[in-house]
Amino acid sequence: MSKISTDNNFDEIISNKLVLIDFYASWCNPCMSLKPQIEDIEEVYFHNVEENPTTPWKFRIMSIPTILVFKEGKLVDKVLPKSKQDVLDIIEKNK
Numbered sequence: 177m178s179k180i181s182t183d184n185n186f187d188e189i190i191s192n193k194l195v196l197i198d199f200y201a202s203w204c205n206p207c208m209s210l211k212p213q214i215e216d217i218e219e220v221y222f223h224n225v226e227e228n229p230t231t232p233w234k235f236r237i238m239s240i241p242t243i244l245v246f247k248e249g250k251l252v253d254k255v256l257p258k259s260k261q262d263v264l265d266i267i268e269k270n271k
Contacts, residue, residue, distance in 0.1 A: 178215045181223040183230040189221055190246040194270055196220045196263065199232050199242045206258075207241040213260040219267055245270050
């Protein structure tokens with residue numbers, strides 16, 4: 177089951193542990209290909225840029241899919257993933 181990030185709950189989500197926020201849009205084919213591959217990863221939350229544009233604007237998300245990596249509320253990495261392995265690698269790198 178997908179975990180959802182919104183402009184309203186974003187700060188609460190990133191305040192704990194290691195969290196990856198996947199910024200996506202329904203019209204983005206690479207986003208929609210990646211989403212089912214990574215939705216079972218515990219650390220991943222999905223943020224729809226169409227429905228919740230404030231947070232992507234704040235972090236200057238210019239292309240999607242983009243994953244921002246937060247650790248205890250601090251931005252520690254930014255990735256443009258192409259596969260599930262890219263996501264798993266970034267989790268391992270930031271543990």
